[in-house]
Amino acid sequence: MPNSSMHRRRVTREQILDAAWGLAREQGLTGWTMRELADAVGLRAPSLYVHFASKYEIYDAMFADGYRTLLAQAEAIELPEDPRAAARTAAQTFVQFAVADEARLNLLFLRVIPGFEPTAASYTLAERVYAQGAEILARAGLTEPADIDLWTAVLSGLATQQVSNDPGGDRWINLVDRAVDLLLDDRRVSPVAEALEAAGNREAPGT
């Protein structure tokens, strides 16, 4: 049994990234060092520089990795036909993803690391997530840029409050569906007019 070769498998970028995620989860997004990271994958610190030119480059790879995970998760979900139900599901998926890992939330959705800016290539992934969300919203009737901005603010706000003020709980997660309905019902004319119209039609059908 070539035991040693089984244990001495390739130490790929992916393994380093996985370890980095683990450390970030345990000690905070910026709370780990290159030495700790190397230890976590059974290497010495200098060996990391064979795979990544700098710590910032690792953050950038994590940034891209996080958005790739989100995109994969989004594709795996099959959305209901009903646009509102689809928006709810998408929102739930997003918030669950965001609160599942506070370090990841900080890296992907906040600007927390002084001086870190994702590369253009990595940022493209973020834009794809955004575009996909906008598409789902469009099907639900929200096409105005301001509507989409409000949507992103509300969802990111829910996720942030959840991890900041009730970590591990569900106090803000439980508000997601309600928030979605709120946002989808917000059209200038909106349910009031719709309801009045329906009521009017019912009582004066033949005009």
Added chain:
Amino acid sequence: MPNSSMHRRRVTREQILDAAWGLAREQGLTGWTMRELADAVGLRAPSLYVHFASKYEIYDAMFADGYRTLLAQAEAIELPEDPRAAARTAAQTFVQFAVADEARLNLLFLRVIPGFEPTAASYTLAERVYAQGAEILARAGLTEPADIDLWTAVLSGLATQQVSNDPGGDRWINLVDRAVDLLLDDRRVSPVAEALEAAGNREAPGT
């Protein structure tokens, strides 16, 4: 003219804190060192330890200072009589405060510094802010804890998106009033029922 004595005034905690805020704004909340801070107030690093036992203690003082500033700002504002207008004004005040200083936003409203936890005394100030907000919301008809949670999520989300994705701009700030209206109109029975009721009363007044 005792010039030297004019320049060599007391280096108080407040001056150190002011300098710390300045560095945090310029280089990020965690992007400064004790040496830099000392330089900024014309001291040597060791002298800082006369006033603060550690860097964390400085963060804690900044945390308290930030919430004290917010409380003072909230008291200085005179709110309109109309509850909805008051809620709008309060929301505007809060978001303006939050986006005015990204480092402060990170310290006061997010969990960004690994290992930092405000002391109980400092946290009390944060709770006073929360209580004050809840009071304003109560006057506008929002008393459910879930309503208040949603409120805090939306406002913090707007502020966070503003500084993260449009620093210095007003893309999310402009959505504050709309968000407030959205939240205040969200009662289970709410405008739809109200409007229907009104319509019903108009057409069948004498029941």
Added chain:
DNA sequence: GTCTATAAATGGATAGAC
């Protein structure tokens, strides 16, 4: 209360052998 001097550890990163 502020200083000089320095501890004592830690940081990211490089050189060069294997």
Added chain:
DNA sequence: GTCTATCCATTTATAGAC
């Protein structure tokens, strides 16, 4: 690709003179 050795800057924090 990984290692040892180490650089070199930087960090928070302390000791003790003034």
